[in-house]
Amino acid sequence: MNSIGLLLILVLYLSILFYIAYWSEKRSHSKWTNNPYIYSFSLAVYCTAWTYYGSIGVAADSGLSYLPIYLGPILIIPTWMIILKKIIRISRVNKISSIADFISLRYGNSRFLGALVTMICIFGILPYISLQLKSISDTFHIVTKTQASSNIFTDTTTYVCLALALFASYYGTKYVDASEKRRGIVTAVAMESILKLVFFLIVGIYVTYFVFDGFDDIYQKAAILKDFGKKNTIGGITNGINWFFLCILSMFAIFLLPRQFHTAIVENNKESHIRTAIWLFPLYLLLFNLFVFPIAWGGNILFEGKGNNSDTYSLLIPQFFDNNVLTVMVFLGGFSAAISMIIVSSIALATMLSNNLLIPYGFIGSLENSSQEKNNKRIVNSRKIGIFSLIILAYAIYRLFILDYSLVSIGLVAFVVIAQLAPSFFGAIFWRRGSKNGAITGVILGFAVCFYTLLIPYATGMTNSVSLFVTEGPWGISLLKPFQLFGLDYLEPIPHAVFWSLLINIMSYAAVSVSFKGNYRERNYAEMFVDIDKYITNHENAFVWKGTAYISDIQKVLQRFLGEERTKRALTIFNLKYNIDKNITTADARFIKFAENLLTGHIGTASAKILISSVVKEDKISLPEVLRILEESKENIIINKKLTDTSNELKKISEQLKNANQELVNKDIQKDEFLDTVTHELRTPITAIRAATEILHDDEDIPEELRKQFLQNIISESDRLNRLIDKILDLEKFETGKQKIYLSKNDITKTIKNTIDSLNQLIKNKNISIEFADSNKVIKAFYDEERIVQVIHNLVSNAIKFCSETNGKIAISIFENETNIEVKIHNNGKVVKEEDAEAIFDKFYQSRNQNIKKPTGSGLGLAICKQIIEHHKGNIWSESNVTDGATFIFTLPNYNTTENS
């Protein structure tokens, strides 16, 4: 493949990526760019050219030791649900835009610590970027079968690198606020992640199944190569310890690498996306490793003794078989891996460079009095230049220093350097006592150790040659040998450096933190970081600040960065959030923190603090006072919560009261109606009695027969009166729960028969035929016989009363199922209307539209039946949709069921 052709393909490929970035930036709110899959795939920026090519190199040259770099993340990712969520929350409320912001803010918003972290990151990552450029360049020359030109102006990779630098600086600085999301870049990175995986899997399948005959074939052919066995065992305890440290290293890397912090935290849109990432991302890593081994050993078999660079086997194998399409595909996959790392890393580094180093230490003074446009332009430009120069600088490093190193060595050194941030990073979210001085001491000493044990030997190129410094130690002191510090001789250089640097780092961090208390601001942020869940909604409350400040002064500062419009809007939101009168002129702690947050995205935490401090007068607070205030604010939050709970409770109670009141009103109306009816029902017999008595009293010559009739009327009306009073009292007893039910085992058929017998005379009088099916069956149930007799008596009496005048028929039947016994009493009289079916069980319900003469009765019979049956835990109802009369049904719990329970 010639250079021009490949370059054209590259240009096409890059423009597609540009277009994806452009397209998704425009649709930054659509679900295509804001979904958990884009998020998860963007995390795969972890897999760089080092993974893409380097793993194969390691697998070919030294066996399985490429695995820990993926095992570490896979092991630690399940904890993301807790840890990553916490970090995301802290970063969101504090508008954190980089790991330097994160660490420095926690330790009292320390400008120095932010700068230190930035330096460490640049120091660790810049060579790592160089490494990616190197891989692009190397593979470009392999694919085109050309030699790298020593003149940078004739080397095509120079121009590729320039294009990249322009792309990154253009798209990476779309927003002044660095904590804003960059959907374009993220979507492009996610696309590249998918492509690099797909291309890698394709070449893996090609090598395994087309060049060879599957895994078995490769294994058998590789097994006869020398060193195969030795390379492919983990090896005793020492190698185990090596593995252990490498796993730890990569666990840290997945949190701390600036590009990982950027994609996982700064670009996180929704906490819930983590849920997808914790399975998808490990799956991605596993898939990526599936074919590393076959490609590596396939290469070893094919190129045995030819001295090819094993890093590039995935390109060399298809090229060996003249498969140009596949070669280019693999190249594009590696190119994707490299550029996504370069772009995301350079954006993250440039943000840190501007927000944590250049602005707070450099041109913050010049920002103080300029206009908003000028300021924003300055900030954006500084970042643009930052990204551009970082990439160019990395290219320079590649050209000058690392033409010869294998991919893995540089990558791991970067990991070790970055790992120095681990103690202060994890301490930040879990340990309140961790202090600024502790963090600074830890990072510096840890870095110093890894500088001595790794960077010096690597940088001076002494790893590959026999060097007295490495083999004998400086000045011949063997205890100071950089690869066997203090006689620790069984670890490989990288795990060795990890061990010593982190040991010293952690010890000094802990020791200094415990010995010297941090200042109040550190303690304040410690509280906010460790207990983020408590402060998540009103985090400004947790900020402790005392002094004199005027809103107008702070407003002026804000306007210089946000502009008048946005400042005004932000103020309104703040006032609404905390219910503050907009006429208040003095600013409180919450406002100070709010203002700092607004500036943080633009100029970083440290500069935000500096700018705000310049317009306010802060009083010193002692540490105990801070602790007291924090305790109070904690209490306040608890009290607030309690108040909300109480007010909710009150709301509920008042709702209940309202309902209860409504019920009472209804009951009152019912009671009035009831009394009215009772009065009427009582007065009617009294009226009859009074009239009859008066006639008997006044009229002496009343005929004997009539006299007797009137006396008879008086007797029957008195009885009626008495019955009515009995029933009212009966019902009252049931309704107030004073009526007791005495359950005993009875035979319902017998009870029914007895009741019918007592009504026989009435039935005969009206010439009614009564039919009782199942009258021979014995059906047992638990009930109060006296009461059930009352119910049956009432229902049968009603049936008699309402039966057809001529040819009256009553049918009684019993049904039994698992749970109930059902008694059905039917008469062929008047149909109960559907709208009356329920109401007839109400007290004194008398259907106004009854098309018959008013039957005798108290109007309480069915109401009492209902009470009795319900006290037996049964049901009573009148069956609707019966057309040939009226059917009343009641149920009682089945004896078997009641017995068993």
Added chain:
Amino acid sequence: MKKILIVDDEPNIVMALEYTFKKNNFEVFIARDGQEALDILKIQLPDVIILDVMMPMVDGFATLEQIKKDERLRHCKVIFLSAKNKEKDIEKGLSLGANLYVVKPFSVKKLVEQVHELIQ
């Protein structure tokens, strides 16, 4: 001979009234509810109607409304006879055009006097 229509669904009350008014030389008609009363009124023109309020089907109030619509019955005197003794019930009864509202229980003797007063 004066004619009187007694409308009530309580047979014992009706019996007492029937006896008393007959004894006082009235021609007595009896209806057990409002509908029956209206049927009788189609063929008879009583001087007095004694009307119970709470009756099935067509109650006393509704019956009176019907009576008032009938021009022929313009001269009929109407007495309500009711156990409902609340002011609003009495007011309603009188506003519908009844000449008298008698609360149950009542004195038969006094009722007869009131009827005599009404038709003089």
